[in-house]
Amino acid sequence: MAIATARVSAFEEPPVRTVRRGAALWAVIRRKPLGLTSAAVLVLFVLTAVFADVLAPYDPLATQPEIRLSPPSQSHLFGTDDIGRDVLSRVVHGSRISLWVGLLAVGIGTGAGMIIGLLCGYCEGRLDLLVQRLMDAIQAIPGLILALAIVSVLKPSTTNAMLAIAIVIIPGNSRIVRGAVLSAKQNRYVEAAQAIGCRHPRIITSHILPNVTAPILIIASIWFGNAILIEATLSFLGLGTQPPTPSWGLMLSSTGRAFMEQAPWLAIFPGLAISLAVLGFNLFGDTLRDAWDPKLRRQG
Amino acid sequence: MPADTPRRIAVRKHKHVNRRDFLRRVGWGGVGATALVAGAGQARAAAPAAATYPDWIPASPKPPKRGGVLTRASAWDPPVIDPRLTQSVGLFQFAGLTSNRLVRHPFSDEAAGPSDLTLKGDLAESWTASPDHRVWTFKLRQGVRWQNVPPLNGRDLVAADVKYCFEAYAREGVQAFTFQEIEGMETPDKYTLRVHLHTSNVLFPQNLAEPVAVIFAREVLEEDGDLKKRMLGTGPYILKEHTRKVRVVLQRNPDYFDKGRPYVDEYVILSTPDAATRLAAFRTGQSDIIWLASPSEVETVRKTNPAIVVQSYHNTLAPFGLALAQDRPPFNDVRVRRAVSMAIDRQRQVDTVYEGHGIAGWGVPYIYYRDKAPTVKDLGPWWQYRPEEAKRLLAEAGHPRGFETTLFYYEYFPQMTSQVQLVQQELKKNLNIDVKITKLDYTTYYGRYVEGKWDGMSWGFQSGHAVGLDERTYHYMHSKSTKNFFRVNDPVIDELTTKLRRTPDRAEQRALTRKIVDREFDQVLRMWMPYDNGFLVFQPHMRNVAAGALRRTDGYGSPTITRSWIDK
Numbered sequence: 001m002a003i004a005t006a007r008v009s010a011f012e013e014p015p016v017r018t019v020r021r022g023a024a025l026w027a028v029i030r031r032k033p034l035g036l037t038s039a040a041v042l043v044l045f046v047l048t049a050v051f052a053d054v055l056a057p058y059d060p061l062a063t064q065p066e067i068r069l070s071p072p073s074q075s076h077l078f079g080t081d082d083i084g085r086d087v088l089s090r091v092v093h094g095s096r097i098s099l100w101v102g103l104l105a106v107g108i109g110t111g112a113g114m115i116i117g118l119l120c121g122y123c124e125g126r127l128d129l130l131v132q133r134l135m136d137a138i139q140a141i142p143g144l145i146l147a148l149a150i151v152s153v154l155k156p157s158t159t160n161a162m163l164a165i166a167i168v169i170i171p172g173n174s175r176i177v178r179g180a181v182l183s184a185k186q187n188r189y190v191e192a193a194q195a196i197g198c199r200h201p202r203i204i205t206s207h208i209l210p211n212v213t214a215p216i217l218i219i220a221s222i223w224f225g226n227a228i229l230i231e232a233t234l235s236f237l238g239l240g241t242q243p244p245t246p247s248w249g250l251m252l253s254s255t256g257r258a259f260m261e262q263a264p265w266l267a268i269f270p271g272l273a274i275s276l277a278v279l280g281f282n283l284f285g286d287t288l289r290d291a292w293d294p295k296l297r298r299q300g
Numbered sequence: 301m302p303a304d305t306p307r308r309i310a311v312r313k314h315k316h317v318n319r320r321d322f323l324r325r326v327g328w329g330g331v332g333a334t335a336l337v338a339g340a341g342q343a344r345a346a347a348p349a350a351a352t353y354p355d356w357i358p359a360s361p362k363p364p365k366r367g368g369v370l371t372r373a374s375a376w377d378p379p380v381i382d383p384r385l386t387q388s389v390g391l392f393q394f395a396g397l398t399s400n401r402l403v404r405h406p407f408s409d410e411a412a413g414p415s416d417l418t419l420k421g422d423l424a425e426s427w428t429a430s431p432d433h434r435v436w437t438f439k440l441r442q443g444v445r446w447q448n449v450p451p452l453n454g455r456d457l458v459a460a461d462v463k464y465c466f467e468a469y470a471r472e473g474v475q476a477f478t479f480q481e482i483e484g485m486e487t488p489d490k491y492t493l494r495v496h497l498h499t500s501n502v503l504f505p506q507n508l509a510e511p512v513a514v515i516f517a518r519e520v521l522e523e524d525g526d527l528k529k530r531m532l533g534t535g536p537y538i539l540k541e542h543t544r545k546v547r548v549v550l551q552r553n554p555d556y557f558d559k560g561r562p563y564v565d566e567y568v569i570l571s572t573p574d575a576a577t578r579l580a581a582f583r584t585g586q587s588d589i590i591w592l593a594s595p596s597e598v599e600t601v602r603k604t605n606p607a608i609v610v611q612s613y614h615n616t617l618a619p620f621g622l623a624l625a626q627d628r629p630p631f632n633d634v635r636v637r638r639a640v641s642m643a644i645d646r647q648r649q650v651d652t653v654y655e656g657h658g659i660a661g662w663g664v665p666y667i668y669y670r671d672k673a674p675t676v677k678d679l680g681p682w683w684q685y686r687p688e689e690a691k692r693l694l695a696e697a698g699h700p701r702g703f704e705t706t707l708f709y710y711e712y713f714p715q716m717t718s719q720v721q722l723v724q725q726e727l728k729k730n731l732n733i734d735v736k737i738t739k740l741d742y743t744t745y746y747g748r749y750v751e752g753k754w755d756g757m758s759w760g761f762q763s764g765h766a767v768g769l770d771e772r773t774y775h776y777m778h779s780k781s782t783k784n785f786f787r788v789n790d791p792v793i794d795e796l797t798t799k800l801r802r803t804p805d806r807a808e809q810r811a812l813t814r815k816i817v818d819r820e821f822d823q824v825l826r827m828w829m830p831y832d833n834g835f836l837v838f839q840p841h842m843r844n845v846a847a848g849a850l851r852r853t854d855g856y857g858s859p860t861i862t863r864s865w866i867d868k
Contacts, residue, residue: 063725065652065718082718083653156738238711238739244721258714260576262596 017297028291035287039281048092051100056089060246069263079265081255084264087265090246091273097158098277101231102224105165106188109227110220111165113173118212120174121181122204132178135171142169147230151239158231158247161240165227176219180212187211199291232274312817313815353598353612353835357846359409360867361714364843368866370564372528372854373572373587377545382527385471387765391853394548394569396859398447399514399533400460402438402493403427403505405767407860408846408853414614415667416848417767419509423457423534432498438462440491442487444557447538451519454555457534459487463807466495477775477782478507502804506768511856533733536562536862545571555729563865588839588866589854593713594655607840614673616849617772618661618831620716622707622723623749623760623786626825629703631757637695638682639826642690643730644723646683649830661828662821663762663776665850667814670771680821694731702732709737709759710745719829720759750785757830760785767850769809773797777825786826792819841868 029035045113048055057077072079078087116135120128138146150164184190185208193203232249234240243254248270256267288294374481376390406412417591421427424438434438440459448454461483470479478550481504482613497504507513517532524530531539534557537550548569552562570587572578581587583604592598598610622640624631631637660676660683676683694702707724711717720737727733735757740748749758762776762785774797775781779789793816800812836854837848844864851857853864 061725063722065648065722068652069719082714083722130351156740238741242737242739243717244724245738254711254714254717258575261600 025288029288032287032290034283037127038280038283038287041276042284045095045277045280046099049095052093052096056092058086058088058089060085060089060093060161061244062086069259069266071263072265078269079263081251081263081266082259087251090251091248091269094246094248094251094270094273095277097241097245098228098231098274101158101162101165102227102281105162105227105231106169106223108162108166109169109223110173110216111169114177114212114216116170116174116183117177117179118209120206121178122185122200122208125181128178132175135174136245138167139171139175143226144230144233147234148239151234156234156239156242158241158245161231161234164234165230168230169223169227170294173216174218174243176215177212180215181208184208184211186281197262207213214288218285221288224284225278225285228274228281302616310647322355331389353610355612355614356414357408357609357611357861360865362843362845362867364563364863364865365867366563366865366866367565369566369568370588370842370861370864370866371568371570371586372589373570373578373581374854375573375575375578375591376855377550377571377573378542379529380528380541381542382530383474383512383514383516384469384475385669387469387763389764392511392765392856393854393858394537394539394550394567395514395531396511396535396856397537397550397567397861398531398535398539399516400444401509401511401513401515403509404859405509405851407844407863408848409844409860409863411848414847415616417667417849418651419505422509423462427505429502429504433502433504433802434497436495436497438493438495440493441557442491443750444534445555446517446534447532447553448555449532451523452517452532457515458490459493459803461518462493462515463487465515468516468518468521469513469532475512478513478771499802501770501801502809503768503770503801506770510766510768510771511851511859512765535569535859537567540566547571558862562577562862564861567861582837582839585839588842589845590837591852591854592835592837593715595657595835596655596764598835598837601837609838609842610838611836611838611846612657612845613834613836613852614849615659615831615833616665616667616673617663618659618828619764620712620831621661621663621760621762621786621826622827623753623758624827625757625787628755630697630699630703631698634770634823635647635693635700637730637827639690639694639697640727640733641682641824641827642684643733644692644726644829645685646830647685649719649722650676653715653722654830654832657834658830658832661830663826663828664772664813664817665769667849668772669810669817674731680818682824687726690730699731701809702734704734704736706736706738706756707758708740708745708748708754709850710740710742713832715832716759723829751848752785762786762826765856767856769813770801773813774801777816777820788820790819790823790825793825843867 021253029039040267062085066084067080068082068084069078070080075088075299076088078091079088081087116131147168147204149163150167151160154160154163190203190207193207231240231247232252235249238253243250251270252267256270259266314836344727356465356611374393376388376393378391379388380386381391383391392437400422402422402424403419407418413750421441423440423444425441427436427438429436440457440462444457445454446452446457455793463491466479466482466485469475470482483498485496486494488494497538515533516527520530520532521527536556536558536775538553539548540551541547541549542860550567552565556562570581572581578587578590579601582590583601592601602608606696626637646660650656650660659673662674662679666673694700707720709720717789724735724737727735748754763783766772775783777784777788777793778797779794796816796819800809800816803812805807836852838845842864843866845853845860847857
């Protein structure tokens, strides 16, 4: 009897300790100070954007040209710009644009990329071939150039900048999701679901999608930082957010560059905000990967 | 201390920096760098008060020296080198050096001061008019040779060349409106040109002295079909190289008719669109001339280059203003235009954006109708900052709650964006007019503005080249003119500007110009905005480079470089 039991257990999968994703992330954040820092930066960023009206000491659009180009002081911690607007208030409100652009552009880009990747990976065949060649064609154009072209054809605005960034994001995401789906499709539970007659939409949504969300979320978090950077670049080139809306990229390009020598704080603070936000999202993306990537988890 | 994993060992062995390490280092590096720069910024924050600079640099009493290379980092690049197709300063920052005009304004070494606009002969030695000012006869200077370059090979300039050139200008291009005024031309002898105009124009020679009215070579146009590839003239410099968006090199013309001139052997214009690069080039001595907008910028440069020579420039007009689609509602109502004008605090813009070194804004050069530059008060009731009155007037015009409109612009200089946003704020605050701003690239802006395909508002311009009174009044304000970008359509203005060109007496001309300006201000036909006066800054070895009114040495006034020299 004992022999028989041993034989049976040899064919069984080794016992796996199931760790929930949230718990795994929290464990990594606690273990790695950089992860904790990035999470703190992101929380700070989101809170700043949400409570901008409360946090900003002045109206970001209120002009007071009599105190233009004032250096940082107690009354204006980040100084004032070329028409006397409080730079701190504009940086605080600029976080809204960045967060909004990041959320929407990455949301649309990741969502569309995910749908395309799921369909291509699951269906394969001619659809996969055609759609992925289209994605290849889009990917062949450098992201920023593509975004510039799209915004030039449309009209310079924040919305169009978001749309352009979303289009830039789609091909890469679809590729990653497609790869993950192709791998997930080989699992026995998918074969089992097909064998018991589950419909395709159900297999995709219930069995495949939950198993490809980790890479999607990791990539999305990294793209979030890139989206902020592209929006800043487009605004810097005059193709994104239009004045007087406070946008970090626009602040850098319009006043930061023009008055770099006379008033360096006009470039420093929005530049610092962009760097912090992008760095925060990148590091957080790494933390997510540390927490959810099985290979890295095994390495400890 | 955690044990070394194989991966860590591998990383150390190959000195490989992975993405994560890189991000970590960037993070700490960024914090350190920011602290450093912020500290430096604090130190630089306190700008000294602006010094007073002379508005004129008299000619050097020393005998001029020959030789040397004059270099200038330029903000502009010629879109095309065909003078029929553009009035861009990019071309005319050097076209007046490769080519001559029939008549010209005084160079800086012969002018009494910046406002001296006495006409002098360039290719023409003298000129006379018929009693009714419909026929103008120009006697050309003899012995003027085209540059010794194929296909001209230094042949003599004759009256037929000028006739051919004027006919070509009238046929097509941006100057057609000016030259279509010519009914016919005759050349009674080799050196005489007689011009018959459709109607009297006492100011016609002024139009021929405009920096854009250069005489080009007929052979080039006939051989090439256009003037886009070669620029040959009779001027003091030969165009040796023109590499678009890189540089323009001009070499001294040894056969120039004004013997001994020019003094400088070579003039190099480096295309440098970035202001910070231009400034760096000047500071390091790689550029001899620079334009700076504000006193604080001059002070910053003086810290590193204390020997620089500074000319405080005084504009006689503003080239930019709020152009309204006044051919349709709501701006076709004079009350709306007046209300908008009164809701804008111009003096505040001068005092802050231009640090006090600016003008309130008007379109016709004041030197043609008054002795001193106008203040805001001199512009009349509708140009004062009176928000309450503005609100009342807008309500009277049927817009008590304001309205929505659009404004597009191109940022010619950073202060312009400051002004656009200040105006937007004031219109919202004082009149509840919501202005949606769109900042465009130059090509889109220029095309849309000049073709007049826009609604609402534009931060518009009048062409910067014009010196003459006829161009600044009739050409820019008459309802039938193709250069009337502000869409002025006022019968009184049409009548006055036409009358002005038929009035030979100087005093009467001044009185009429005053009437035109008064009418313009009263009807707010062009809503001028404050503009900087700026500074021309030269390296200490530059001589005879002063800029005159309406003609900056680095721009449309470039022909004065014929008399400049380098004292080293």
